[in-house]
Amino acid sequence: MKHIKWQEDLQQLSQARLFHNVAPGNLKRLLTEFRACALAAGEVVLSPFNRNQHLYLLLAGRLDVHLGSIDNTPVANLMPGECAGEISFIDNNCPSAYVVAGEPSTVLRLHRDALVGLLRQSPQMMQNLLELLCERVRQGNRIILDTEQHANIDTLTGLYNRRWLEHIYVRESTRCAFNESPLSMLMLDVDHFKAYNDTHGHLAGDYALCLVAHTLRSQLRPKDSMTRFGGEEFVILLPELGENDARPIGERLRVSLEQITSFYSPLGVLPGVTVSIGLAQMRQRDSLQGLIARADSALYQAKQNGRNRLHG
Numbered sequence: 001m002k003h004i005k006w007q008e009d010l011q012q013l014s015q016a017r018l019f020h021n022v023a024p025g026n027l028k029r030l031l032t033e034f035r036a037c038a039l040a041a042g043e044v045v046l047s048p049f050n051r052n053q054h055l056y057l058l059l060a061g062r063l064d065v066h067l068g069s070i071d072n073t074p075v076a077n078l079m080p081g082e083c084a085g086e087i088s089f090i091d092n093n094c095p096s097a098y099v100v101a102g103e104p105s106t107v108l109r110l111h112r113d114a115l116v117g118l119l120r121q122s123p124q125m126m127q128n129l130l131e132l133l134c135e136r137v138r139q140g141n142r143i144i145l146d147t148e149q150h151a152n153i154d155t156l157t158g159l160y161n162r163r164w165l166e167h168i169y170v171r172e173s174t175r176c177a178f179n180e181s182p183l184s185m186l187m188l189d190v191d192h193f194k195a196y197n198d199t200h201g202h203l204a205g206d207y208a209l210c211l212v213a214h215t216l217r218s219q220l221r222p223k224d225s226m227t228r229f230g231g232e233e234f235v236i237l238l239p240e241l242g243e244n245d246a247r248p249i250g251e252r253l254r255v256s257l258e259q260i261t262s263f264y265s266p267l268g269v270l271p272g273v274t275v276s277i278g279l280a281q282m283r284q285r286d287s288l289q290g291l292i293a294r295a296d297s298a299l300y301q302a303k304q305n306g307r308n309r310l311h312g
């Protein structure tokens with residue numbers, strides 16, 4: 001972070017939330033405590049591992065907020081006029097998130113030593129700061145709710161769910177298209193599962209679904225994505241494999257379940273299950289829906305042909 005010379009623009013600054021309704025004369029005085037700094041793209045401004053002493057007001061560029069790890073998708077992007085670091089600036093603690101310059105940026109930075117004096121000078125700025133803090137608390141609560149309600153994991157099997165499939169498909173299909181490599185999809189459905197539930201009970205059905213999930217997942221490569229698509233349906237994405245290479249893999253998965261004629265569960269020994277599989281390869285600019293529709297019709301054909309088989 002480099003200190004730079006900066007030409008004050010009171011008009012622009014009065015638009016920032018922190019300075020809303022602060023009288024121009026007062027604002028000019030307050031600004032003497034701020035230092036302008038330039039940030040390079042990717043520069044870490046705040047990290048949970050470093051105690052923060054500053055409040056940052058973004059003048060130009062973009063700051064990205066990451067939770068947990070810098071590699072996670074940002075949960076928020078801060079734009080000019082917005083602040084960062086206000087919570088840790090006030091409680092003199094470590095920030096709870098990473099804040100990273102998403103592009104070359106300019107910030108105004110205020111050291112916490114100046115805080116008490118400044119707040120005494122401008123109760124309006126204190127009120128603005130409190131409002132910013134309230135907004136951050138509400139944002140945090142929304143993120144918690146969002147995470148709980150839309151988690152990407154299926155609680156029964158521990159596999160990713162359909163929501164994740166939508167996310168991962170964008171990434172994998174783009175990557176494969178860019179590298180001019182194929183991508184295949186297997187859609188699996190447990191055979192006669194209604195009868196299995198009716199005969200052995202719904203809980204037994206749940207254990208059978210877990211058996212399918214764990215048996216198949218353990219045979220896949222890390223880059224393959226297996227998701228629980230719906231009740232007794234699963235979708236597997238096989239990046240970098242065309243139909244001809246994906247077919248023996250699907251067949252191997254099918255046989256591995258066929259060979260488990262019974263398994264241990266907390267309910268005692270239960271019979272195994274078989275699956276029917278539909279196979280489809282991504283076409284140019286295939287949407288997820290398009291690819292699913294073709295894998296689904298191949299699955300329908302596998303069912304028509306007698307179940308416990310692969311079609312496509």
Ligand SMILES: Nc1nc2c(ncn2[C@@H]2O[C@H](COP(=O)(O)OP(=O)(O)OP(=O)(O)O)[C@@H](O)[C@H]2O)c(=O)[nH]1
Pocket residue numbers: 156189190191192193194195197201202203204205206209230231232303307
């Ligand atoms: N135990 C259990 N059963 C589920 C779950 N989700 C869906 N099911 C059941 O899966 C069954 C699916 O039945 P159907 O769609 O008729 O299909 P099927 O009996 O497998 O017949 P085919 O697919 O044609 O072989 C329904 O009875 C659902 O209640 C679940 O999470 N746990």
